[in-house]
Structures are given as structure tokens and as C-alpha cells.
Amino acid sequence: MILEVQNLHKIYKNGIHALKGVSFGVNEGEFLVIIGLSGSGKSTLLRCINRLIEPTSGKVIFLGKDITHIKGEELRKVKTQIGMVFQQFNLIRRRSVITNVITGRLGSLGTFDSLLEKFSEEVYNDANKALETVGIGEKAKERADSLSGGQQQRVAIARSLMQNPKLLLADEPVASLDPATSNSVMQYFEKINKELGTTVICNLHFLSLVRRYASRVIALKAGEIIYEGIPDEIDKNWFKTIYGEEAEEVEIR
């Protein structure tokens, strides 16, 4: 098992109880999708796994090691092994695509060299290869904010590939993209999962995408896991439980 989450709680300072005892495990090579309404705790859960947010109680075990309370250098070493892709891409807008991709390697580069932006031939080669993997090798020299939404998200995926991650977290990676672009971006996650064998945990909204890409599904509601299983078993009744009585399923292809 690559990741194990045990009885995880998160209470924010304003009193919101975002996670209420979440427990699950992820096997190597899985494509796990987490679904649920906005505010159900999906984003909090992902950020607790790579410690962008400190969980209030519970345990996160990554590669057999308890990482819930590690700090400093040790925490940074763990973070280098977990890639993350965000809904808003979170690129450095004014810098070139290639620089953005290289930032994925910062964790294993020296502070002084990275301040001078002196990178080795190998780093550049890896960055170009990562861009090839997501199909935008020719955009390397362009400014990040001149790219379209879908292209920016592919740069963000390339950035996470620079980490050679064991685990890739994706927080609603296609929620700000149009349907056609959504599918193409999801295909890159599938490719990374199948070809590189990287374990993927992905938050998604659309059930049609879930059915197409997920190998397993977890549904969160108000901070608790209410469903765990394979995507095909989510029928109409489960859908209503997860998304509420008034919800109607929409297709996205």
C-alpha cells in the first residue's frame, strides 16, 4: 500500500469541521477518484495528504512511514515525492513555460544555484521531456500566461512530472476547463498512470469522467466517506445520496 489515511480530522480555526474521521488506503498504480459536493472536504483531504494543511488529528502513512508530524527537511523530502496539480493551474504567470516546469525540481536543487537560475543540462533535458509527454514541447520559450487554460494545466502536469512523483494529487484539475479540453487533460493523467505507473488521486465533479478514468471511487459528504467502490456501481440512488435529492446527472464527453 502506497498511502494509508487513518481517522483523519481537520477543524479549521473558524470552527468548520472539514474532515470527520476519514480512513482509506491506496494501492500502488491505482487511479483513485474522490467525488462529492463543493465543501464536502475533498480539497482539504488532498492538502492534508501532502501537508499543505496540518490535520487536527489522525494519521497519514506514505510508503510505510508516518508523515503526519514530520517537519523541516524531512517533510520537504516527502513533498518532493508527491506531485500536485491544482484547479487554477497556479503557474508563475510572468515566467516562461520551461522555468515553470523546472520549478518542479526545486526540492532537489541547491538554494544558491536555483537563485541564480543556473540549471544543469540534465534538468533542461528532463523539463523538455516532461513537456513532450504532455504534448506541448514547442511552447517551452513562451510566457506561461500567454497559453490557453488547457495548455496551462498541461504545463502544471509537466511541472509535477519533474518531481518523478510516486503519488500524483490532482485537485479538480479540469473544473475551470471546457468539456473538450477537460477530456484531453484527463487523458494525460491516464497516460501518466498507465505508462509511468504513477499512483493518482484525483478530485472530480463529473460522474461521466469518473466512470471513464477511475479504477476506484470514494465519495465524501460533509467530511465523511459515504461510498467506496468501483465507479460502475454508482447507480441513480447512490448519485442522489452523494449529490442530494435535487441533483440530476449531466453528461460530459
Added chain:
Amino acid sequence: MKQNPILDSHPQRIIAKNKEREAKYNLVKAILLDIFFVFYTIIAVQRAIYYKFILDLRELPFSWGEIGIIFIISVIIGTTWALTKTSLSCKLFGVAKDNKVTRWTVEIFGWVLFNVTFIAGWVVTKLSLVDLFSAEGIEGAQRIFGALFQPEMGIFDDALFAIIETIYIALLATLISIPPTLILSFFTARNLMRDNKISFAVYYILRIVLNFVRSIEPLIWAIIFSVWVGIGPYAGMIALLVHTIASNAKLYSEAIENIEEGPVEAISATGANKIQIVWYAVVPQIMLPFLSFTIYRWDINVRMATVIGLVGGGGIGTMLMQYQGLARWHEVGLIVLMIAFVVWVMDYISAKIREAIY
């Protein structure tokens, strides 16, 4: 799934407790503010309106005993009033009862407060249309305006050197301020310093020091430094430098606080260290605002440098003060025109540059 009962009740309890505490604090604040309002009203009516305006006394009588009695009276009235929860301050802090009495007291007392302040202000500033438009006054105005519009060109070369000195004072103060301001701004940005207790303490202390330095006008700094390093352009430059660092550090750090958090989150998720995060996720976002603030500050500093000259900070201001002391209004006229021209040009140039870089 196992539920933890203590954790479950936790948040609600905290929220309820916070609300209670807030209401209590607000009532205390309301009492204090009401005491102040009553005290202020009595003092303003008694001293400004009664003594000065109605009795037209030159020397105001002053005794601590009297002030003390007024203060005690205000404490009694203010406290009682606030505790009925119908006072102005209760309304301001949101702890007032919602009834007719509250509305009436708020309206009447608000009206009284405004008028007392306005009348007292009128009396204190000795506002007098008679002085402005008396025959004597008009004659003086004619004399000075006549001189100002007939500038004495004989001192043009001296004035030119003086104004160039002023521009250099401003430029050097701005340039030297950049490195210390940059460093300080990172240490006074809340979002970079809140992570642990030590860095937060540094943040807090630096903020207090900078606020203090900034609250002292460059004019006062010039007086201090003219005693310290001697009268002249050097004193003026240091005075401007100190104030520029303090005010720009505030502007810079606010720019840092307003950056998008997304890139910071993304870079820190890759396992980058703190310095790398700042260099890659923060610095690119603040370059333009920093440049813009600095250019604008140069423009401000040119204006300030002329004023600082008045207290011995060198440059055109010092020259202006000398001729004003000799009542040579034609020379003063030339200097004023030159200052106006340079300030206008600087203003225009800095606006153009700032437009161009955005």
C-alpha cells in the same frame, strides 16, 4: 467509522464562547466611548463655545480640579447611558436595544456632536471673513502677488543650482532606500512571517518600529538630522531616506500580502525551501508594483525635498527661506515658479513611466 465526541462538540462550543466574549468586550468599548463623547462635548461647549466665543476671553482659565470634576461627571453619565443600551456607542458597536429611545438618542446626540465640533473648530481656527477681505488685507495680497508675478531673474543661475541639488537629494534618498526597503518588506509581510512564533514576533516588532518612524514627518526628521550631521543637503537626504524606507516598506509588504497564494502553494508542494518559494512564487508577482512605488516615491521626494529645505535641509527650500526672511518677494516669486515647474515635470514623467510599465 469511529467518531470522537470531544472533537465533535469542540467547534460549536468555541464559536458560542467567542460570541459571548465579543459582546462583553463590545459593551466595555461602548462604555469607554460614551464617556469620551460626553467628556468631549462638555469640554468643547465650555472652553471653545462658552469661554472663547461668548465671553471672548483671551486667556482661558485652566485648573485640573475643574477638568477632574467634568471627567467624573462624564464617567457617571457615560456609564449609565451605555448600560441602558440606548447610547450612540452601543449602536456603533452593535449592542444597542432596537427601540424608539435608541433611535432618538442616536439621532439627537449625533446632531449635537457634529454641531459642537463644527462650532468649536470655527472658534479655534479663528475663522474670520473680515480679515480675508479687509482693505488692509487686500493691500498686502496685492503687494505679494504683484511681486510673485514679476520674478527677479538675476538669481536664476543660483536658483537653478539649488533646484538641481534638490532633485539630487530626492534621487539619492530614493535610490539608497531600495535595498533596505526590499529586505524589510519581506520581514514585514504577514503571509510570509505568520508560520512560527519567532518570525511573527520579528514581524510585529518591525511593524511597530516602521509605523513609528513613518508617523514622524520628514520635516521633523530633517530638524533632527540637521542637529545630528549639521545643516545642509546631507541632513535633508538622510531625513528623506529614513521616511522613504519606512513608508515604502509598508507599501511593498502590502504588495507581498496581496499576491496570489496559488503559486506559493504549488511551489511549496514541490518540496522547495522557503528561499526558493519566495524567489519563484513571490518575487515575480511583486516586481512591477515595487518599481511603480519607487518611481512614485521619487516624485514625492522631490516635493518633500523643497519643504525640507525650509528647515535647513539644503537645496531650493533653504534658498526660499533666506529670501522670504529678507522679504524680497520678487526673488521668492522666481523660486516659487521654478519649484512649481519642476514638480509638474516630475509628476508628469513619473506618471508616464508608471503607465508604461503596467
